[in-house]
Amino acid sequence: MRSPVGHADVPARPGREIPEATVARLPVYLRALTALVDGGTATCSSEELAGAAGVNSAKLRKDLSYLGSYGTRGVGYDVDYLRYQIAREIGLTHDWPVVIVGIGNLGHALANYSGFRSRGFRVVALLDAATTRHEELVAGLEVRPFDELEDIVGTQSVAIGVIATPAVAAQDVADRMVAAGITSILNFAPTVLSVPDGVDVRKVDLSIELQILAYHEQRKTGQLPTEGASA
Amino acid sequence: MRSPVGHADVPARPGREIPEATVARLPVYLRALTALVDGGTATCSSEELAGAAGVNSAKLRKDLSYLGSYGTRGVGYDVDYLRYQIAREIGLTHDWPVVIVGIGNLGHALANYSGFRSRGFRVVALLDAATTRHEELVAGLEVRPFDELEDIVGTQSVAIGVIATPAVAAQDVADRMVAAGITSILNFAPTVLSVPDGVDVRKVDLSIELQILAYHEQRKTGQLPTEGASA
DNA sequence: TAGATTGTTAATCGATTAACAATC
DNA sequence: TAGATTGTTAATCGATTAACAATC
Structure with a gap:
């Protein structure tokens, strides 16, 4: 077209x-x-x-x-x-540096996930807004203040960012990521992100997957939602 | 048809x-x-x-x-x-009991994920094959031996199972789940599961999502893989 | 009534699949 | 050559989208 x-x-x-x-x-x-x-x-x-x-x-x-x-x-x-x-x-013939923002339970799990490293993704920084988490060692990396995002993205040429924050923080994090130069975002926060054209967002939503299963499960067991109800 | x-x-x-x-x-x-x-x-x-x-x-x-x-x-x-x-x-007008198998980093994160509970999913058991993890308290639940799967699925009418084990264990866990009566599986292990007809499997694969982003990222930055190469 | 917005139609687009010609 | 298996064609299927009649 x-x-x-x-x-x-x-x-x-x-x-x-x-x-x-x-x-x-x-x-x-x-x-x-x-x-x-x-x-x-x-x-x-x-x-x-x-x-x-x-x-x-x-x-x-x-x-x-x-x-x-x-x-x-x-x-x-x-x-x-x-x-x-x-x-x-x-594009896996070279490594992709990645930053993870939000080092709660899920961020921990992601930082420790060996499947990233083995497939060409290198976690170069873990960032969190909460000062209480700073300097904590996770997967061999110190958790850094979120404010260091721009610096890290710039010096390490990070193109891919992972958001593992609570939903309320996700859009702000995305905005900062985009401003810093990140053009691909993997979003684990259960919220819709709006980003400019040219930035890719993929979303992983654990509870949505379960809900899709529940929909089909409901039909299998015969507990149709409208069973017995009239239109 | x-x-x-x-x-x-x-x-x-x-x-x-x-x-x-x-x-x-x-x-x-x-x-x-x-x-x-x-x-x-x-x-x-x-x-x-x-x-x-x-x-x-x-x-x-x-x-x-x-x-x-x-x-x-x-x-x-x-x-x-x-x-x-x-x-x-x-089908969210009633609660769905769920079991999580594999209480490593990801299993921890899933057990603590509040988005399940708030959307009608109730984690009723955490199972792990490693005896070293048993009786550990995660999200208020004791980690139980994997062998208790059949018992728990039967007594609590569990229809949905979550697999958060390493890839090598996933097919065995799926087989046991199916044998126990589970008919919907959410699989976080990076492996293809084979299950009988009538059992639904959904897969969440963190590294696949990153790879899809990498593919598009590569095209954006102009580092086309065949650039300069001849057919 | 006039304005607004749904629910549906029909056209388009993209993905899947079976079948088979090409070819090792 | 005969057998095997790819790569491609074409038919089918399902999803998206714009447009608009129905109707509040």
Whole structure:
């Protein structure tokens, strides 16, 4: 539709413009491939990889086709090669410095989560507004005053921020993050954030996930909400 | 397509068969409505509620239309009434007992998360396989041996289980949960679970969320992975 | 009545899936 | 070559959105 920069409407390199649904599955494939590599598997078919990732093989092949042609017909995929290609596509061939703001229970858990480090994310600072938490050691890092945000983001080129504060503080934290130059936010606070265009926000909401389960659970057990009620 | 029980293919009550995308947004609307109630707002338009929920108003109205006609043309929605209707639809008019398995950093955070309790979820037990954690008090509950799962699920009619164990243990925990009668699982372990039909699994994966952000971040900053590379 | 806003329609868009030609 | 499996096509399905008739 829009062509912001004035270039001809050429179809971008084949393999560009990966659909959002596909992007969200690439990390799942990456994890499955890493498990296969660790298990000593050198080659796998789309059927096998799809099974390990919990999707059907047509979807997997379609997804991979957006990246390029990294398989061999009649043979399958070289596990290690495909893993590298996906990691490169996601941008995990270099480390991403990350700051976590809000070092309560959840912030503690996030700071200690080994899955970040092992996947290319490096927690460079833990910030909290409460002075009582300052200098506390969490996951080997000192908790710092929130005011140091701008300094840390600037000197360490932090692009990604994690918000693990109470809901009331989250928008302020987001505003400060954006002002400091952060352009990607992972928000654990149960609130809608408003940010300028160009800043990405992803939200993880524990209670929403449970509510979605409850909705389906309710239907299974036959306790339909309107059962016996009239319209 | 399928008609498992042998009844005529009558269109269910209007308002049934809510699309999955809509179900996932109902908790967001519920939260926005609760905030409006708390702020003293009695009535709101679809435009206002949509703004508070972070969606556009056409989508909001379409979503609500699956539940019924709870608004008034020319006027808007009664905030408290709509909130009740959504809560009823999700199944939050009664409490859901929940067990959490795996009381590490994340399990601690989940056990202490007030958002569960306040939204109709009651943590009835914390279980861990490690005997060193037993009898420890977390969020006012004693950590119990994992073997007590069946007993607790049976006596307390638990339908929802939360897995916060390391990845290697998650499938075993899921199997035991299913055997004990749990039919909805919220999985925080970074692994694909296989469960029988009829059991719902939702997955929360912290590092996947960060990877999705990294993908977009990489494109923003112009460090395209294939930049300069030839096809 | 005039103005406002819902609930619904219909068009569009994006995601999924099965099937199969290409090709190792 | 025969068998296997990818990469792509095309059909289907579901979600989003704008527009507007219904109606308070």
